[in-house]
Amino acid sequence: MGDTGVYPNQYTFSAILPACADTVVVIHGQQMHSLICKHGYELDLFVATALVDMYAKCGDMSLAENVFDEMPERNLVSWNCMIVGFLQNKIYDRAVGFFKGIMGEMLSPDQVSFSSVLTACANIGVADSGKQVHGVAVKHGVISLAYVKNSLMDMYFKCGSSSDGTKLFKTIGDKDVVTWNIMVMGCVQNDNFEEACNYFWVMEREGVPPDEISFSTVLHAAANLAALDQGTLIHNQIIKYGLGTNPCVTSSLIAMYAKCGSLDDAHRVFEESKDRNVVSWTAMISACQQHGCAIRVIELFEEMLEEGINPDFITLVCVLSACGHTGRVEEGFAYFNSMTKVHAMSPGPEHYACMVDLLGRAGQLKEAKNFAESMPIKPDAMVWGALLGACRSHGDLEMGREVAEKLFEIEPHNPGNYILLSNMYSRRGMLKEANEVRRLMAFNGVRKEPGCSWIDVKNKTYVFTAHDRSHSRTVEIYEMLGKLEVLAKRKGYVPETHYAINDVGEYKEQRLWYHSEKLALAFGLLTLPMGVPIRIKKNLRTCGDCHTVMKIASEVFEREIIVRDINRFHRFTGGLCSCGDYW
DNA sequence: GTAGGGTTAG
Numbered sequence: 090m091g092d093t094g095v096y097p098n099q100y101t102f103s104a105i106l107p108a109c110a111d112t113v114v115v116i117h118g119q120q121m122h123s124l125i126c127k128h129g130y131e132l133d134l135f136v137a138t139a140l141v142d143m144y145a146k147c148g149d150m151s152l153a154e155n156v157f158d159e160m161p162e163r164n165l166v167s168w169n170c171m172i173v174g175f176l177q178n179k180i181y182d183r184a185v186g187f188f189k190g191i192m193g194e195m196l197s198p199d200q201v202s203f204s205s206v207l208t209a210c211a212n213i214g215v216a217d218s219g220k221q222v223h224g225v226a227v228k229h230g231v232i233s234l235a236y237v238k239n240s241l242m243d244m245y246f247k248c249g250s251s252s253d254g255t256k257l258f259k260t261i262g263d264k265d266v267v268t269w270n271i272m273v274m275g276c277v278q279n280d281n282f283e284e285a286c287n288y289f290w291v292m293e294r295e296g297v298p299p300d301e302i303s304f305s306t307v308l309h310a311a312a313n314l315a316a317l318d319q320g321t322l323i324h325n326q327i328i329k330y331g332l333g334t335n336p337c338v339t340s341s342l343i344a345m346y347a348k349c350g351s352l353d354d355a356h357r358v359f360e361e362s363k364d365r366n367v368v369s370w371t372a373m374i375s376a377c378q379q380h381g382c383a384i385r386v387i388e389l390f391e392e393m394l395e396e397g398i399n400p401d402f403i404t405l406v407c408v409l410s411a412c413g414h415t416g417r418v419e420e421g422f423a424y425f426n427s428m429t430k431v432h433a434m435s436p437g438p439e440h441y442a443c444m445v446d447l448l449g450r451a452g453q454l455k456e457a458k459n460f461a462e463s464m465p466i467k468p469d470a471m472v473w474g475a476l477l478g479a480c481r482s483h484g485d486l487e488m489g490r491e492v493a494e495k496l497f498e499i500e501p502h503n504p505g506n507y508i509l510l511s512n513m514y515s516r517r518g519m520l521k522e523a524n525e526v527r528r529l530m531a532f533n534g535v536r537k538e539p540g541c542s543w544i545d546v547k548n549k550t551y552v553f554t555a556h557d558r559s560h561s562r563t564v565e566i567y568e569m570l571g572k573l574e575v576l577a578k579r580k581g582y583v584p585e586t587h588y589a590i591n592d593v594g595e596y597k598e599q600r601l602w603y604h605s606e607k608l609a610l611a612f613g614l615l616t617l618p619m620g621v622p623i624r625i626k627k628n629l630r631t632c633g634d635c636h637t638v639m640k641i642a643s644e645v646f647e648r649e650i651i652v653r654d655i656n657r658f659h660r661f662t663g664g665l666c667s668c669g670d671y672w
Numbered sequence: 673g674t675a676g677g678g679t680t681a682g
Binding site for chain 2: 103135138145171203205207208235239241243274300304309336337338370372379401406407410443
C-alpha cells in the first residue's frame with residue numbers, strides 16, 4: 090500500500106489490528122500504532138478500541154490502558170475490551186474495577202460486560218463481588234441471557250457456593266451444553282465425582298450432545314473414582330460422537346485409563362491418536378510415571394522432542410521426577426537447565442521441588458538443602474516437603490527436625506509433616522519426642538485423615554477402614570488375614586511397627602495388621618476368581634508395611650494386586666512391585 | 673472491534 094500512493098484510513102487500521110493481536114507479538118502492534126499516529130487516526134473511536142484490544146491480546150495492559158486513557162470518546166465495546174483484557178491477563182480486580190467504571194459513565198453494561206466480569210469474580214474466588222454483580226444483572230434484566238446465567242453459575246461454584254450454583258442450575262429452563270458442563274465441573278470441584286458422572290448421563294439422556302469439554306470433565310471424574318467401567322462407557326460415547334481423535338479428549342482418556350490402572354489402554358489410545366499435541370504427549374508421559382516406568386518417561390520425552398513438540402511445565406515435572414526415581418542426577422540437571430536454555434521456561438516451585446527430591450533420593454542431603462536455600466524464588470512447602478521426605482528416607486533426624494519446623498510454620502494444617510517427623514522419632518525409639526509432635530499436631534487442630542480402602546466386586550464397591558468389622562463376611566476376612574500372616578511370616582515378614590506409632594507392644598503389631606488395604610486385600614482374595622487382578626484403591630499413601638505384605642501376597646497367592654494410592658500405582662506380581670519400592 | 677465451560681502433575 091505504501092508504494093501505490095493509496096493511504097490507509099481508519100477502516101484499514103481497524104481491519105488490520107486484529108491480525109496484529111493474533112500474532113501476539115507486541116512489536117508488530119507497536120509499529121502499527123506508530124503508523125496510525127502518523128496518519129492521525131489514533132483518536133478515532135474504532136481504531137483506538139482495536140488498539141486496546143490488540144495490546145490486551147499481546148499481554149501488555151499498561152499500553153492498552155494508555156490508549157484507553159487518551160481516547161476522547163469511548164463506547165461500551167471500548168470498556169468491554171478493557172474488562173476482557175484484564176481478565177485474559179489474569180488481573181481480575183482491575184477487570185472488576187472497569188466494570189464498575191462502566192456504571193460511572195452513562196453507559197449500561199451488556200451481556201459481554203457481565204459474563205466477563207463474572208469470570209473475573211470466579212477467578213478471584215470470593216463470592217462477595219460476584220453476588221453484587223448478580224444483583225446488578227437482575228436490575229438490568231439480562232439474567233436470562235445464556236452467557237450471563239452460565240457465567241453466574243460458574244462463579245458460584247468457583248467461589249465455593251455450590252448450593253447457589255446448583256439452585257441456579259435448576260432454574261435454568263433451556264440448558265445448553267455449557268450449562269451442563271459447568272454443573273458437571275461444579276461437582277468435580279467439590280469432589281463429588283459420582284454425582285459428576287450422573288449429571289453427564291442425564292445430559293446425554295436429555296438429548297444435549299456432549300462436546301469435548303464435557304468429555305474431558307467427566308473423564309476427570311471417572312479417573313478420580315478409578316472407575317474403569319464408567320470410563321469405558323464414556324469412551325464408547327466419545328466414539329459415538331466422533332470425538333475419538335480430538336487431542337483434548339484423547340489426553341483425558343489417556344489420563345483416565347492410567348488412573349484406572351490400565352496402562353495398556355492408555356497406551357492404545359495414545360498410539361491411535363493422530364494429532365498429538367504437548368498435552369496428549371504429557372498425558373502419556375505422566376501415565377508411565379504413575380505406573381513407575383521411569384525409563385519409558387525419558388524415552389517418550391526424547392521422542393516428543395524429536396517430533397518437534399515443545400514441552401510445557403507439567404511435562405518437565407514428570408521428566409525431572411522420573412530422573413529422580415532412577416537416580417539420574419546428572420541427566421536431571423541437564424533437563425532442568427534445558428528449561429531456561431532450550432525451552433525458554435523459568436522453572437517453578439514444582440521443578441525446584443523435583444530437584445531437591447532428586448538430590449535427596451540420591452543421598453545428597455546437604456546438596457539438596459543448599460539447592461533449596463539458593464533458589465532464585467522463595468522455597469515453598471513443596472520444596473521443603475521434598476527435603477523432609479529425603480531426611481526421612483536417609484534417617485537424618487537433625488535436618489528433618491529443622492525442615493519440619495519450617496513446614497509447621499508455612500503449612501501448620503498439613504498433617505503429613507507432623508506424621509513424618511513423628512515417625513522419624515519413633516523409628517529411633519524416641520517415643521517421647523514422637524508424642525510431642527503428635528501433641529503439637531493436636532494443639533494446632535490438625536487431624537490425620539482416616540485411611541480407607543475400597544475394592545469393586547461384581548459392580549459393587551466395598552469400603553474398609555482400619556479394624557473394620559462392619560462387613561457381613563468379617564469373620565472370613567479376618568480368617569483370611571490370619572492365614573496370610575502365617576504365610577507371610579514364613580516368608581520372613583517382620584512387621585514394620587514404626588508405621589503404627591500411636592500404640593505400643595504387641596497391640597501395635599496388631600493395629601498394623603488390620604490396615605484398611607489389608608482388609609480389602611483379604612476380601613478380594615476371598616471373592617475374586619484366580620486370574621482376575623485384585624484392584625484396591627486407597628485415599629492416602631499406602632504404608633510401608635502394607636506394601637511389603639502386598640508383595641508377599643502376590644507371590645504366595647500367585648495373584649496380581651494393583652493398589653492405587655493417593656499419588657501412584659503399585660502393581661504387585663510375583664513378590665515384586667512395579668514401583669521398585671520407591672514411592 | 674468485545675463474551676461463558678477444560679485437557680496434562682504432585
